[in-house]
Amino acid sequence: MALLTVDEYIATIRRRKSMEIWFRGEKFEDPTTYPALAASFNAMCKVYELARHPEFSKLLTVYSPLVDERVNLYTAPLYSHEDAMQKTRMARALAEVLGCCSHRCTGSEAVSGLFPLTYDVDKDLGTNYHERQVEWIKKIQREDLACTATMTDPKGHRKLKPGQQPDPDMYLRIIDKNDNGVVVTGAKVNQTGAIFAHEIVIVPTSAFREDEKQYVIAGAIPSDTEGLKYTLGRTPQDLRLGDDPEEMLDAGKKYADHQAAIFFENVLIHGNASLCVKSGNIPAECWSISPPFTASPQEDAKPVVSRCCLEPPSWRLK
Numbered sequence: 001m002a003l004l005t006v007d008e009y010i011a012t013i014r015r016r017k018s019m020e021i022w023f024r025g026e027k028f029e030d031p032t033t034y035p036a037l038a039a040s041f042n043a044m045c046k047v048y049e050l051a052r053h054p055e056f057s058k059l060l061t062v063y064s065p066l067v068d069e070r071v072n073l074y075t076a077p078l079y080s081h082e083d084a085m086q087k088t089r090m091a092r093a094l095a096e097v098l099g100c101c102s103h104r105c106t107g108s109e110a111v112s113g114l115f116p117l118t119y120d121v122d123k124d125l126g127t128n129y130h131e132r133q134v135e136w137i138k139k140i141q142r143e144d145l146a147c148t149a150t151m152t153d154p155k156g157h158r159k160l161k162p163g164q165q166p167d168p169d170m171y172l173r174i175i176d177k178n179d180n181g182v183v184v185t186g187a188k189v190n191q192t193g194a195i196f197a198h199e200i201v202i203v204p205t206s207a208f209r210e211d212e213k214q215y216v217i218a219g220a221i222p223s224d225t226e227g228l229k230y231t232l233g234r235t236p237q238d239l240r241l242g243d244d245p246e247e248m249l250d251a252g253k254k255y256a257d258h259q260a261a262i263f264f265e266n267v268l269i270h271g272n273a274s275l276c277v278k279s280g281n282i283p284a285e286c287w288s289i290s291p292p293f294t295a296s297p298q299e300d301a302k303p304v305v306s307r308c309c310l311e312p313p314s315w316r317l318k
């Protein structure tokens with residue numbers, strides 16, 4: 001089974017290239033030993049542990065036709081109503097154990113949201129985004145990689161469109177295209193679990209108009225990609241204890257999550273090596289069905305994603 005042990009997961013995170021991570025104005029090197037992140041790292045490790053636990057494994061894993069073995073459900077597109085229900089049950093079970101975000105959920109929603117979208121776009125436009133996404137999904141399944149979804153742009157002045165912002169970095173945007181892929185600059189905020197993820201999955205923050213194509217970008221890059229800078233946000237589990245006796249918020253919580261702002265400075269998203277859906281030939285309306293951030297299917301709900309693979313031709317949510 002393509003499931004990392006906790007020790008293997010920790011080793012993969014420690015093997016990453018040095019990342020630029022800041023907290024309260026100071027840079028730190030190793031997030032796996034950083035006190036403010038201890039409870040968050042514990043939670044991530046627990047999620048890996050439970051996927052191999054005899055009592056949890058069936059719920060937390062699923063057979064993947066892409067790699068012909070059981071994989072972590074967080075790395076799998078949703079093929080059926082049953083898959084969606086299993087995912088919700090998994091979320092409930094993990095919430096019972098952790099009492100916080102499981103860290104791997106947001107990336108998983110981006111994976112399953114983009115899966116039918118890239119399929120449909122390819123059918124309409126003759127592109128090969130789906131094929132590339134499938135290759136990338138096989139990699140994250142075989143290597144059991146944790147993904148985080150970077151959706152939320154800072155957005156700046158909410159009444160102004162992206163191109164009208166006084167600060168152009170309020171929306172992640174494409175600033176260059178070359179033979180290797182696209183180069184992006186800007187930021188994403190409130191990124192849960194980003195510092196302990198292997199892969200950063202970029203999805204647009206909202207629907208964009210035809211003249212806003214430079215903001216329409218979906219792709220996946222390793223979290224230690226050159227040009228990424230992380231700023232860890234504050235949580236009740238961080239270093240407030242000791243700062244201020246009035247703020248005795250640390251009750252010894254074992255599990256917690258973290259949010260980080262990610263700054264992108266001329267970051268290359270490889271067009272061939274990883275999933276990369278470029279702007280320029282994606283109809284703007286496609287992005288109005290950008291991935292749901294959370295899924296709470298009801299017992300009688302109809303499948304809303306990934307039917308494309310079972311029932312071609314193209315299925316589209318309008």
Ligand SMILES: Cc1cc2nc3c(=O)[nH]c(=O)nc-3n(C[C@H](O)[C@H](O)[C@H](O)COP(=O)(O)OP(=O)(O)OC[C@H]3O[C@@H](n4cnc5c(N)ncnc54)[C@H](O)[C@@H]3O)c2cc1C
Nearest residue numbers: 106149150151152153154155158159189190191192193259
């Ligand atoms: C704990 C936590 C974890 C998170 N984790 C992630 C994550 O892992 N990845 C990720 O991508 N994001 C994450 N987020 C971000 C979250 O997705 C966003 O906060 C959410 O999508 C809302 O976006 P926003 O904060 O920019 O709010 P806004 O878009 O500013 O919206 C705030 C409110 O103002 C309203 N509003 C906005 N603009 C206008 C306008 N022009 N006119 C009228 N009303 C308006 C909105 O309808 C809303 O009610 C996280 C957030 C939290 C709190």
